[in-house]
Amino acid sequence: MGSLSDIMTKKEDSVEFSFKDFFSKCFAKWPWFVASFVVCVGIAVLYILRQEPEYERREEILIKDQDSGGGIGDIANAFSSFGLVSTSSSVYNELISLRSPAVMYEVAKGLDLDMDYNKRGGFHPVTLYGKTLPVKVIMQDVEEQGSTSFRMALDPDGGIRLWKFKKYVDDDEIKFDDEIEVDKGSRSVKTPIGTVLMVDNPLYSGKKLDKTIEIDVSKSPMQSTVEYYCDKLNSSVVDREADVIGLSIRDVSVQRAVDILNNILTVYNEEWVKDKNKIAVATSAFINERLKIIQQELGDVDTSIADYMAKTGTPDIVESTKASYEKSGALEVEMLTISNTLSISEYMKSYLADGSNAFKVIPANTGIGNVALEQQIAEYNKVLLARNNILDNSSAANPLVQDYDTNLASMRESIIRSVDNQVKGLRLQLSNVRKELRGTEGKISETPTKALPLLTEERQQKVKESLYLFLLQKREENELSQKFTADNTRVITPPMGSLKPVSPKKMIILLVALVFAALIPLVAVYIMFTSDTKVRSKKDLENVKMPFVGEIPQVGKRGSLKTNAGKRHRSLKDEKAPMAVVEEGKRDVVNEAFRVIRSNLDFMSGKKQGSHVVMISSINPGSGKSFVSYNLALSFAIRKKSVLVVDCDLRHGSASMFVGMPKKGITDYLTSRADDWHSLVVQSSANQELAILPIGKMPPNPAELLEGSRLGSLIEEARKEYDYVFLDCPPVNIVVDTQIVAPYADTTLFVVRAGLLERAAISELNEFYAEKKFNHMALILNGTDAAHSRYYTYGNYQSFAE
Numbered sequence: 001m002g003s004l005s006d007i008m009t010k011k012e013d014s015v016e017f018s019f020k021d022f023f024s025k026c027f028a029k030w031p032w033f034v035a036s037f038v039v040c041v042g043i044a045v046l047y048i049l050r051q052e053p054e055y056e057r058r059e060e061i062l063i064k065d066q067d068s069g070g071g072i073g074d075i076a077n078a079f080s081s082f083g084l085v086s087t088s089s090s091v092y093n094e095l096i097s098l099r100s101p102a103v104m105y106e107v108a109k110g111l112d113l114d115m116d117y118n119k120r121g122g123f124h125p126v127t128l129y130g131k132t133l134p135v136k137v138i139m140q141d142v143e144e145q146g147s148t149s150f151r152m153a154l155d156p157d158g159g160i161r162l163w164k165f166k167k168y169v170d171d172d173e174i175k176f177d178d179e180i181e182v183d184k185g186s187r188s189v190k191t192p193i194g195t196v197l198m199v200d201n202p203l204y205s206g207k208k209l210d211k212t213i214e215i216d217v218s219k220s221p222m223q224s225t226v227e228y229y230c231d232k233l234n235s236s237v238v239d240r241e242a243d244v245i246g247l248s249i250r251d252v253s254v255q256r257a258v259d260i261l262n263n264i265l266t267v268y269n270e271e272w273v274k275d276k277n278k279i280a281v282a283t284s285a286f287i288n289e290r291l292k293i294i295q296q297e298l299g300d301v302d303t304s305i306a307d308y309m310a311k312t313g314t315p316d317i318v319e320s321t322k323a324s325y326e327k328s329g330a331l332e333v334e335m336l337t338i339s340n341t342l343s344i345s346e347y348m349k350s351y352l353a354d355g356s357n358a359f360k361v362i363p364a365n366t367g368i369g370n371v372a373l374e375q376q377i378a379e380y381n382k383v384l385l386a387r388n389n390i391l392d393n394s395s396a397a398n399p400l401v402q403d404y405d406t407n408l409a410s411m412r413e414s415i416i417r418s419v420d421n422q423v424k425g426l427r428l429q430l431s432n433v434r435k436e437l438r439g440t441e442g443k444i445s446e447t448p449t450k451a452l453p454l455l456t457e458e459r460q461q462k463v464k465e466s467l468y469l470f471l472l473q474k475r476e477e478n479e480l481s482q483k484f485t486a487d488n489t490r491v492i493t494p495p496m497g498s499l500k501p502v503s504p505k506k507m508i509i510l511l512v513a514l515v516f517a518a519l520i521p522l523v524a525v526y527i528m529f530t531s532d533t534k535v536r537s538k539k540d541l542e543n544v545k546m547p548f549v550g551e552i553p554q555v556g557k558r559g560s561l562k563t564n565a566g567k568r569h570r571s572l573k574d575e576k577a578p579m580a581v582v583e584e585g586k587r588d589v590v591n592e593a594f595r596v597i598r599s600n601l602d603f604m605s606g607k608k609q610g611s612h613v614v615m616i617s618s619i620n621p622g623s624g625k626s627f628v629s630y631n632l633a634l635s636f637a638i639r640k641k642s643v644l645v646v647d648c649d650l651r652h653g654s655a656s657m658f659v660g661m662p663k664k665g666i667t668d669y670l671t672s673r674a675d676d677w678h679s680l681v682v683q684s685s686a687n688q689e690l691a692i693l694p695i696g697k698m699p700p701n702p703a704e705l706l707e708g709s710r711l712g713s714l715i716e717e718a719r720k721e722y723d724y725v726f727l728d729c730p731p732v733n734i735v736v737d738t739q740i741v742a743p744y745a746d747t748t749l750f751v752v753r754a755g756l757l758e759r760a761a762i763s764e765l766n767e768f769y770a771e772k773k774f775n776h777m778a779l780i781l782n783g784t785d786a787a788h789s790r791y792y793t794y795g796n797y798q799s800f801a802e
Contacts, residue, residue: 150165601749
């Protein structure tokens with residue numbers, strides 16, 4: 001359980017996230033944020049400039065309620081006896097109708113919305129329409145669903161040039177290299193895409209051209225145009241308590257947006273009136289047909305009477321026998337009324353029996369004389385119109401249409417039965433009246449026999465005249481009904497809107513750009529931060545069990561600090577160019593760091609008498625151990641301690657660089673080429689208390705030389721002569737040299753370079769410490785940057801204090 005706990009603890013430590021460190025990292029990468037801001041905002045500004053501004057126009061319309069009291073509704077009710085048909089409008093149904101593709105198709109055809117004209121602008125094309133378009137183009141040979149384009153140049157002298165013809169067939173683009181010059185005065189020309197007709201736009205209000213302008217002309221398929229503008233059109237019910245609909249559309253041309261909204265309302269009203277007049281139109285057609293027949297029959301009767309009277313010389317029977325035929329006249333009036341009604345009923349019966357009229361409205365207000373039957377016909381027509389409206393936007397397979405068909409069939413059968421019953425009843429009434437009339441005529445024995453045929457003809461004449469006048473009256477009533485049908489809408493707010501464009505939304509785009517400008521470097525820094533497995537600060541060494549004697553801040557490329565004298569120092573990253581940074585009397589953070597390490601090292605050595613031998617090594621090459629060795633030794637020398645630095649890194653000789661890499665050194669002593677190592681020691685120019693024993697020439701067998709007895713003798717003699725002896729050794733686990741030298745050291749300092757050592761290697765240091773592989777091990781962290789070193793805060797404080 002203990003080992004599992006240790007594993008979990010290590011895992012938690014490895015994934016621990018520090019916001020302070022993260023934001024410090026972000027602050028250190030401020031150029032990334034500046035660059036990201038410039039790029040993202042630049043892209044956003046370029047995008048805004050490349051987009052043609054869109055403007056929104058909105059109108060509000062009232063859907064009239066023709067069943068409620070007041071105004072036109074009352075007039076319609078007052079004239080209901082004239083056959084006017086009125087139904088209330090559902091606002092939501094009208095909302096769907098207003099934005100239907102059928103309405104938009106008529107609008108697109110009327111305004112030529114499938115034609116698009118653009119001229120070049122500063123950053124984006126500029127749409128030409130209405131007052132800004134000098135010439136309109138008609139492509140006579142291009143089909144409605146065809147797609148093509150070309151470029152047109154208009155010269156100030158009236159000349160026109162066409163080129164860059166393109167035609168699109170099944171998503172394939174066909175280009176033509178033809179360039180056509182149009183003669184002055186000519187407005188029609190044959191091109192590779194068909195005949196092109198150019199017409200001066202009467203709405204153009206621009207000034208006369210003073211230079212050539214180029215216009216890109218393109219035609220889109222009508223279906224695509226309709227779909228595009230249907231998507232652009234927005235509609236909604238303004239208030240559920242009111243029958244008001246709001247229509248709005250966005251377009252790059254303000255005038256085009258206004259024209260679209262106005263034409264939508266015009267087309268809708270035309271279709272609505274046409275739909276409402278269907279019954280009246282059917283009734284007018286029925287009356288006109290009957291008038292033609294009756295007019296012909298009336299003419300035949302008039303001719304027959306005239307011929308008979310001329311042949312027999314019969315006087316006016318009506319005046320001569322008025323008194324005798326009063327009763328007969330009353331019967332004739334009754335028979336006339338019955339005959340009229342019977343005639344209309346029989347025609348209605350034949351009309352209903354005709355299968356071709358199955359889905360046509362039944363003529364109404366024909367004088368059939370049966371209130372219940374007229375109500376049935378009116379209800380049938382109302383249901384039929386509703387069924388046809390649904391069928392216009394769907395198909396006969398629609399379940400709703402099929403339900404209507406079933407209801408209509410049932411209603412039609414009921415109407416046919418009612419008409420049959422009325423015809424039978426009228427025939428029976430007519431038969432009884434005729435029988436009574438014959439009896440009355442038989443009693444008039446005084447009437448001359450030759451007058452009887454004339455009376456029959458005159459009777460027929462009266463019947464025809466009465467029916468003719470009756471149908472004329474009904475025709476006028478139907479004409480009045482058609483003229484009376486008013487628009488279903490009233491404009492409350494005409495198309496209007498702001499003069500400022502609604503798209504592109506500049507503030508939103510810039511805000512998004514700013515978010516991305518911050519987010520991109522933040523994500524990049526976060527990825528670097530979370531994927532960073534290197535030791536960066538003392539916090540990363542919290543799990544190290546060996547003592548920590550101090551840290552040295554990074555100076556140079558990754559961060560810089562100034563000494564009080566204003567000189568710039570840096571840590572030893574490139575060991576071919578070492579630098580002494582410790583100076584007597586200086587109080588910069590680098591000197592303070594070495595003073596802290598010096599104090600901690602003194603504390604570790606305790607009150608032990610005699611010389612103290614310190615071995616300095618590392619795990620990774622390039623950790624700055626030679627830099628630390630020399631400057632730490634110099635720090636002791638400033639305290640008037642005699643110090644010797646022995647360069648035991650026979651393979652590299654980094655410490656020897658501080659004295660110019662002399663040709664003779666410890667190698668000569670270890671190989672017995674020199675008997676006295678004192679003659680090989682070089683006095684440091686930085687401090688008279690500091691001496692360095694360089695390597696001399698690099699030997700081919702450094703491990704064998706270090707294993708010899710002469711190294712031990714050298715160190716023992718140095719103990720007696722110097723207060724401190726620093727052994728600058730190569731990294732452990734790379735070569736065996738450090739393990740050979742280690743037994744001679746009283747203290748072992750491991751130099752860990754920030755940003756170089758993997759955190760996983762900490763466990764290896766702990767193993768060294770646990771196994772006591774080296775004497776009195778301690779740790780130095782070298783090269784911490786501004787984001788992780790406490791010395792930068794001290795440096796800022798020191799500068800402020802000074």
